[in-house]
Amino acid sequence: xxxxxxxxTPNPEKIPAMAAKLTHSKIKPEDLGKTxxxxxxxxxxxxxxxxxxxxxxxxxxTFTISDVSxxxxxxxxxxxxxxxxxxxxxxxxxxxxNYVTPPKIAENKKMKKAYDETMKNxxxxxxxxxxxxxxxxxxxxxxxxxxxxxxMITMNARSLLNFFELRCCQHAQWEIRELANKMLKEVKKVAxxxxxxxxPACKSKKICPENKKDCPLYPK
Amino acid sequence: xxxxxxxxTPNPEKIPAMAAKLTHSKIKPEDLGKTxxxxxxxxxxxxxxxxxxxxxxxxxxTFTISDVSxxxxxxxxxxxxxxxxxxxxxxxxxxxxNYVTPPKIAENKKMKKAYDETMKNxxxxxxxxxxxxxxxxxxxxxxxxxxxxxxMITMNARSLLNFFELRCCQHAQWEIRELANKMLKEVKKVAxxxxxxxxPACKSKKICPENKKDCPLYPK
Amino acid sequence: xxxxxxxxTPNPEKIPAMAAKLTHSKIKPEDLGKTxxxxxxxxxxxxxxxxxxxxxxxxxxTFTISDVSxxxxxxxxxxxxxxxxxxxxxxxxxxxxNYVTPPKIAENKKMKKAYDETMKNxxxxxxxxxxxxxxxxxxxxxxxxxxxxxxMITMNARSLLNFFELRCCQHAQWEIRELANKMLKEVKKVAxxxxxxxxPACKSKKICPENKKDCPLYPK
Amino acid sequence: xxxxxxxxTPNPEKIPAMAAKLTHSKIKPEDLGKTxxxxxxxxxxxxxxxxxxxxxxxxxxTFTISDVSxxxxxxxxxxxxxxxxxxxxxxxxxxxxNYVTPPKIAENKKMKKAYDETMKNxxxxxxxxxxxxxxxxxxxxxxxxxxxxxxMITMNARSLLNFFELRCCQHAQWEIRELANKMLKEVKKVAxxxxxxxxPACKSKKICPENKKDCPLYPK
Numbered sequence: 001x002x003x004x005x006x007x008x009t010p011n012p013e014k015i016p017a018m019a020a021k022l023t024h025s026k027i028k029p030e031d032l033g034k035t036x037x038x039x040x041x042x043x044x045x046x047x048x049x050x051x052x053x054x055x056x057x058x059x060x061x062t063f064t065i066s067d068v069s070x071x072x073x074x075x076x077x078x079x080x081x082x083x084x085x086x087x088x089x090x091x092x093x094x095x096x097x098n099y100v101t102p103p104k105i106a107e108n109k110k111m112k113k114a115y116d117e118t119m120k121n122x123x124x125x126x127x128x129x130x131x132x133x134x135x136x137x138x139x140x141x142x143x144x145x146x147x148x149x150x151x152m153i154t155m156n157a158r159s160l161l162n163f164f165e166l167r168c169c170q171h172a173q174w175e176i177r178e179l180a181n182k183m184l185k186e187v188k189k190v191a192x193x194x195x196x197x198x199x200p201a202c203k204s205k206k207i208c209p210e211n212k213k214d215c216p217l218y219p220k
Numbered sequence: 221x222x223x224x225x226x227x228x229t230p231n232p233e234k235i236p237a238m239a240a241k242l243t244h245s246k247i248k249p250e251d252l253g254k255t256x257x258x259x260x261x262x263x264x265x266x267x268x269x270x271x272x273x274x275x276x277x278x279x280x281x282t283f284t285i286s287d288v289s290x291x292x293x294x295x296x297x298x299x300x301x302x303x304x305x306x307x308x309x310x311x312x313x314x315x316x317x318n319y320v321t322p323p324k325i326a327e328n329k330k331m332k333k334a335y336d337e338t339m340k341n342x343x344x345x346x347x348x349x350x351x352x353x354x355x356x357x358x359x360x361x362x363x364x365x366x367x368x369x370x371x372m373i374t375m376n377a378r379s380l381l382n383f384f385e386l387r388c389c390q391h392a393q394w395e396i397r398e399l400a401n402k403m404l405k406e407v408k409k410v411a412x413x414x415x416x417x418x419x420p421a422c423k424s425k426k427i428c429p430e431n432k433k434d435c436p437l438y439p440k
Numbered sequence: 441x442x443x444x445x446x447x448x449t450p451n452p453e454k455i456p457a458m459a460a461k462l463t464h465s466k467i468k469p470e471d472l473g474k475t476x477x478x479x480x481x482x483x484x485x486x487x488x489x490x491x492x493x494x495x496x497x498x499x500x501x502t503f504t505i506s507d508v509s510x511x512x513x514x515x516x517x518x519x520x521x522x523x524x525x526x527x528x529x530x531x532x533x534x535x536x537x538n539y540v541t542p543p544k545i546a547e548n549k550k551m552k553k554a555y556d557e558t559m560k561n562x563x564x565x566x567x568x569x570x571x572x573x574x575x576x577x578x579x580x581x582x583x584x585x586x587x588x589x590x591x592m593i594t595m596n597a598r599s600l601l602n603f604f605e606l607r608c609c610q611h612a613q614w615e616i617r618e619l620a621n622k623m624l625k626e627v628k629k630v631a632x633x634x635x636x637x638x639x640p641a642c643k644s645k646k647i648c649p650e651n652k653k654d655c656p657l658y659p660k
Numbered sequence: 661x662x663x664x665x666x667x668x669t670p671n672p673e674k675i676p677a678m679a680a681k682l683t684h685s686k687i688k689p690e691d692l693g694k695t696x697x698x699x700x701x702x703x704x705x706x707x708x709x710x711x712x713x714x715x716x717x718x719x720x721x722t723f724t725i726s727d728v729s730x731x732x733x734x735x736x737x738x739x740x741x742x743x744x745x746x747x748x749x750x751x752x753x754x755x756x757x758n759y760v761t762p763p764k765i766a767e768n769k770k771m772k773k774a775y776d777e778t779m780k781n782x783x784x785x786x787x788x789x790x791x792x793x794x795x796x797x798x799x800x801x802x803x804x805x806x807x808x809x810x811x812m813i814t815m816n817a818r819s820l821l822n823f824f825e826l827r828c829c830q831h832a833q834w835e836i837r838e839l840a841n842k843m844l845k846e847v848k849k850v851a852x853x854x855x856x857x858x859x860p861a862c863k864s865k866k867i868c869p870e871n872k873k874d875c876p877l878y879p880k
Contacts, residue, residue, distance in 0.1 A: 006678075007671065010670060019745035029664065029666075033666070050651065054744075054745065058667075058812065062669070062718055065689070070365070071360065078297055085683050090393060091684050092685060101361070105361070111354070115362070118362055129325070142366065146362065152678070156720075211489065211490070229449065230450060239525035242591075244528060244532060248506055270869075274524075278447075280596075284469030306463060371462075372462050509801065544798050555789075555801075562778065581760065585800055613750060
């Protein structure tokens with residue numbers, strides 16, 4: 001899995017702080033840029049502590065993600081406050097086998113061998129269908145959930161906080177949890193104040209929305 | 221593919237007409253219900269002709285869909301102004317082979333046989349993984365795009381119009397086009413005025429957004 | 441303020457329970473309707489307790505609201521997961537004074553008199569502008585925030601839960617809080633399980649997102 | 661009215677082109693950055709001509725807007741695919757009269773005088789209420805639609821195209837049309853390919869959604 005933060009709003013923590021200042025003062029918006037960095041930092045800390053996260057919507061992050069399965073992306077694109085561009089299985093052919101192996105399968109040699117064999121056979125059939133003139137959009141019907149895909153995603157910081165609450169959770173599926181953790185690591189580097197408490201709800205909100213009392217991370 | 225309209229806003233064409241009347245008159249909202257059916261019908265016709273489709277957002281439709289491929293649903297859930305509930309491959313096992321066969325494969329006996337053989341082998345591996353204690357969420361990595369899935373979807377009428385413009389188009393993928401056509405047929409029965417011009421953009425707007433001049437349906 | 445629940449998804453608590461069942465079982469969606477009411481009720485209770493509120497998006501509620509101020513609606517329409525139809529100040533004239541008086545002004549006789557006098561003068565000017573041929577869309581520039589307006593709103597149950605968390609809170613502005621409480625009262629009648637814990641976050645989630653420890657409702 | 665483009669996605673036309681390339685090729689996303697500027701420009705031109713505007717969602721623009729009326733912002737915030745931060749009339753006092761005068765009133769000396777007089781009286785009452793201890797959130801009930809407000813807005817390029825179609829139209833209200841035109845002028849400077857055909861639907865799509873045949877701009 002490769003996760004790259006390819007772009008984000010310049011001054012990702014200044015813009016939301018300026019937004020917050022705009023809502024509560026008489027200052028001309030044209031003059032917001034003159035606010036000192038210290039004041040902006042203090043404002044951002046305060047709004048984050050109060051949970052007034054609407055202002056962090058003004059900061060957006062764009063990632064490219066590769067070598068993840070279509071299982072993962074089918075879950076990922078369910079997040080609706082986001083923009084996506086995904087590699088098409090209609091317009092791109094996938095002649096070379098390229099797939100994700102779940103750790104629980106990878107760690108067992110025999111199982112892994114059978115899994116690889118199955119994948120080899122699937123791709124043989126896929127290529128055969130292509131060779132017989134079946135369009136890629138139909139040939140792909142044999143391709144597995146494991147098939148690697150590439151995707152670009154843009155989310156604003158508020159939507160990301162929600163994404164992390166759901167997908168960094170212990171009970172999220174392992175692959176999307178790995179993705180969420182990698183994305184979180186990237187955005188923390190450039191927006192440490194916004195994401196200081198980001199993570200599963202037990203970390204960010206000190207609650208377990210699913211009320212799983214047997215989870216080791218259940219907040220005390 | 222099974223498509224069933226399981227629920228929709230009662231009086232699906234009256235509510236939008238009442239909404240339209242509310243915006244342009246002094247009438248107390250409490251009295252909107254007294255408007256004659258003829259007047260409401262005339263109002264709805266007018267707003268649809270003017271393209272003022274915001275009012276039809278107040279009418280929602282809920283469908284259940286089964287025996288469609290995961291290829292289809294991965295496209296479907298990209299429509300963000302909608303609500304989904306999809307059969308989980310984490311919590312449900314799919315021990316019995318159940319898959320969609322593209323018509324171009326089905327129509328060739330030899331191809332069909334090889335396709336079925338591949339599916340049989342995939343499911344054999346899937347069941348073997350389950351039997352060896354691999355959780356469903358990991359075993360499913362071998363399952364193909366063709367795997368059948370069930371999904372419930374709720375969309376408002378405006379979002380549906382957009383869905384039909386994109387997915388009833390000749391150039392949409394065949395399976396989702398079939399779904400869109402079936403959904404359109406269902407909603408036309410209960411909301412004929414709203415959906416009278418619904419369909420691909422060449423029908424609904426008399427334009428081809430992709431400007432495909434070689435398409436037989438290109439508007440003249 | 442008048443609040444009327446004019447329409448909602450039939451069987452508002454059955455549809456979400458069916459959605460939940462669909463996600464976790466092999467049942468054909470066509471057969472979901474055969475599930476017993478007791479089972480559906482148990483399912484809904486469970487998903488609500490787990491906070492799996494995505495399924496309640498399939499139930500929508502439509503309200504008409506009248507005799508509220510434009511201050512209120514300017515806040516209301518900031519909720520983006522919702523549909524609105526509002527009485528237009530461009531296409532409707534408001535010749536008769538009709539406005540909301542804040543309780544803190546109404547309770548002081550002298551203040552109330554001055555307030556009413558101001559309103560009378562504003563409407564005199566409004567009518568004068570109309571009489572001189574100024575279009576309603578420009579004449580309304582003198583009309584106050586207090587001016588009464590009518591609006592229709594459709595929200596799904598999940599978006600409503602969020603609306604109630606924010607707007608039933610003690611710290612919300614009084615007029616929109618009154619609206620939220622009235623809406624909550626209406627939906628509770630028809631969907632008691634969905635909304636059993638609905639209200640401000642201190643009630644629904646046992647947390648205070650703003651961490652206002654001095655609030656009498658601060659959760660212990 | 662002041663409109664300032666305060667921030668936008670760096671390389672606003674490269675990111676969408678990279679997104680488009682990702683969907684149709686085997687290239688590793690990590691290598692997208694190596695694509696030549698000429699190729700990216702050609703790709704962007706092609707997707708814009710085909711109307712495949714989903715990729716331009718990856719580019720976002722943030723504006724601050726001041727000296728506009730609350731009439732304008734009440735319309736503006738109805739655009740739901742956007743983020744807003746607006747100057748609060750609950751937390752900021754507006755002791756100094758500051759309001760917008762519609763051109764049709766401004767151009768008539770006598771009318772203008774009466775309008776200014778009304779505003780003066782309104783603000784006198786507003787300040788009186790404040791002085792008597794009425795909170796700003798209640799005192800503002802007398803403030804007019806004309807009252808100036810400040811707002812920050814972030815929209816992605818696709819949502820902006822829609823905004824321009826609706827609000828640059830001859831039939832849009834004059835103040836929001838002026839805003840839309842100013843915003844369009846700003847984004848054209850930094851993303852000329854994305855916005856080359858932007859404007860009312862008669863320009864961008866060569867259709868009149870309202871079918872106003874008597875409009876001088878009706879497309880031939």
